[in-house]
Amino acid sequence: QTIGNRIAGSREEKLTAKYLKSILSQFSDEVILDSFKCNSRSKQYEINFFSIMYCLALLGYIIYPPSSIAIILLVIVYLIFLIFYDFRFIDYFFSDDKSQNIIAKINPKGEIKEKIIFTAHTDSAYVNNIYDHKLRPYSIYFDQVFLTCFILLLLISLFKVFDIFSFLVDYLYLLPFFSLGIILYLQNKSVNYEKSFGANNSLSGLSVTIGLAKHFFYNKMEHTEIYICNFGAKEANFKGSKVFLKKYYQEIKNARIINLESISGGPLYISEKEYMTNHSSELVNDILSLADNISISAYKSKNNLKTDARIFSYEKILATTILSLDKNGIPLRYCLKEDLPIYILEEDLQNTYKICIELVKLIDERTKQK
Known part of the structure; x- marks a missing residue:
């Protein structure tokens, strides 16, 4: 509420990154801040x-x-x-803004056999009235x-x-x-200069990643390392996730990536397919099964959206996105000035939080059989 909207490369996005780093430093074994250049208005340009x-x-x-x-x-x-x-191509001519990724790592008790990465993004979007x-x-x-x-x-x-x-x-x-x-x-x-607050897109996902960091820092897994990655400049052509993938590919190529995107305000969906990209069916089915086990309604989605998970699935890394969708198959209040905190339901955040915890437990339990 204090920082407000967080356009990629803006002072507000930098303040958000600084705040997240201070919080995640309390609940992780290592926190990294990676800066990079971006074009905050690439879509509009x-x-x-x-x-x-x-x-x-x-x-x-x-x-x-x-x-x-x-x-x-x-x-x-x-x-x-x-x-x-x-x-x-336009990004190569107008990338004058500076954004950042915040990466927190939580070590397991023993040898690392699996890695699970929970991702969200820090920036909010410019208002796009076509979505209204x-x-x-x-x-x-x-x-x-x-x-x-x-x-x-x-x-x-x-x-x-x-x-x-x-x-x-x-x-x-x-x-x-x-x-x-x-x-x-x-x-x-x-095309306009009005800015969306970005409560559902993206604070809903960010809040869950903070909760997950706190939980797994005090309840470490046996053999599963947890990454919490909050990407900057998602609304600027997914620049944050692309920079992260390029820098850490060898480190994360065998990980499982769960992207949290606009998770409040509608039924919960797990993306199996997005725009020109197929996600991990195994990961999607695991999540749906776990949601059913704890009596949370979640559905499989084949959509034409673009989320950060696409960047990883395109490189054959196991990934999917958890998100809520309206009847048109689009996140509620996406890119609209009405995307405000008052519309975020705590129950929706709790449901995603619980599903993520159960998934980590399942993956960690499987490591004992290796």
Whole structure:
């Protein structure tokens, strides 16, 4: 409540990291703070970039169609890398902010045979009003919408340059302007300077990781090492989790990673599939079974969201995300100014906390058979 919103790279995010480090230092055997550069507005810069490039391509289509084709091909290449490889070129030009990861380690009593990593993120997001709109269920496909608009303009430009289907060109002439309207509408809804408090996304997960650190520091496992990782700059293209993975890959490649993301305000789900990524079915089934054993309702989810767990599953590390979803399959109040602490239910946090404790106990019990 005192710090408020925590945009990646902001003073408030740094204060949050400092606070978390002071708390976790009391309940861990080692705490590490890793700093890195990020672009706090990468998503918004990207939408602005697409809008500007589309306007330039449309102008080229009217004045000199070959120039339109060149611009469109450049943007399509960018979008292909973004959609299929989660790679943002724009980050290499505007990464002037500084964020940080906080990593706490809790040693087991004996030899380390297993590692379990609980993750959440410290930063909050800019408000995106599209999530408070009837288009909310389709918001995860906006990159594909941009790609479709550029491909349509490319085809029409090719028709005009090479005089193909010339009888259609006159009928299709207004289509690029319709696409421009769509792009400008999405830009107007998505790009602003208003900041979300980020109570569900992400303080709900952070609070549970602190509770888990305290529990396992005073109740150490026999052979399971516990990591508590609070990533910075998740809303800035998952920069924190990517930096962590790159630096500690050899150390964590055989670990199990449980990401806690927006865990209050709806039914609890365990992600088996996210956007172009499959998570560990074994881990998901273990969690669902444990939840059932302690009478907590949890469901398997196959969605098209993007969470930090994707970064690890993509590298074949066992991972999943625990989160709550609304009827549209999106975390409640995500990226909205209404994402406030008053809407967080303690029961939801307790349920996730209990599931995580039971999972660690199960994994540690299995180590005794090794």
